[in-house]
Amino acid sequence: MTRKAENALAPDGSFALASLKHERFSALCASGSTKSSAYLAVYGQVKTPAQAGSNLSKRPEVAARIKYLRFKHAEELSAIDADEPFAGFEQSILDVLGCMDELVELCVHHGLYADASQIRSGILTSTTRTLTHIEAIKALDRSAGVIVDDEMTDVAVRVLTTRCACE
Numbered sequence: 001m002t003r004k005a006e007n008a009l010a011p012d013g014s015f016a017l018a019s020l021k022h023e024r025f026s027a028l029c030a031s032g033s034t035k036s037s038a039y040l041a042v043y044g045q046v047k048t049p050a051q052a053g054s055n056l057s058k059r060p061e062v063a064a065r066i067k068y069l070r071f072k073h074a075e076e077l078s079a080i081d082a083d084e085p086f087a088g089f090e091q092s093i094l095d096v097l098g099c100m101d102e103l104v105e106l107c108v109h110h111g112l113y114a115d116a117s118q119i120r121s122g123i124l125t126s127t128t129r130t131l132t133h134i135e136a137i138k139a140l141d142r143s144a145g146v147i148v149d150d151e152m153t154d155v156a157v158r159v160l161t162t163r164c165a166c167e
Contacts (some may be wrong), residue, residue: 001147013061013068022062030069093130097123 017023021042035053039046046052056062100123107116128160141147 013064013066017061017065022056022059023065025053025056026069030073038154087094111165 013026017026025038025042027042033041035057036050037053039049039056041052044051057066072148100119102118104119107113107119
């Protein structure tokens with residue numbers, strides 16, 4: 001079944017749009033981008049991106065898709081356990097660092113040593129800033145009388161410092 005046929009059968013926006021550009025625009029709008037910036041990201045420079053984005057968002061299939069994607073995003077956010085907001089933190093950090101490692105390896109493989117060095121520097125800077133923010137958040141929480149989960153913080157610090165030491 002084609003995307004166009006799927007859209008005709010599901011006017012609620014539950015199927016990806018037939019136009020890949022419309023789908024990308026819908027995803028950007030649903031994730032919080034303005035219609036203007038979403039339109040520019042998908043179609044490039046135009047004279048009136050605000051008007052073009054507004055017009056595209058008014059198309060019934062695009063409007064339905066944006067609404068559906070926003071609903072799905074809200075559904076995913078509500079599924080996060082309020083008692084464990086950082087449950088996937090360690091894995092997320094490892095995933096990001098893993099992707100950055102792959103990028104470094106690709107740069108080295110293709111002889112882009114300066115780029116690889118800049119990425120390594122970025123990893124170190126990001127790690128340092130993340131650790132600083134974690135400590136600042138802990139201090140604010142403690143001053144507000146909030147019980148701080150030192151175990152989760154310790155996990156984050158361990159992951160970040162171990163990973164940085166490997167660089």
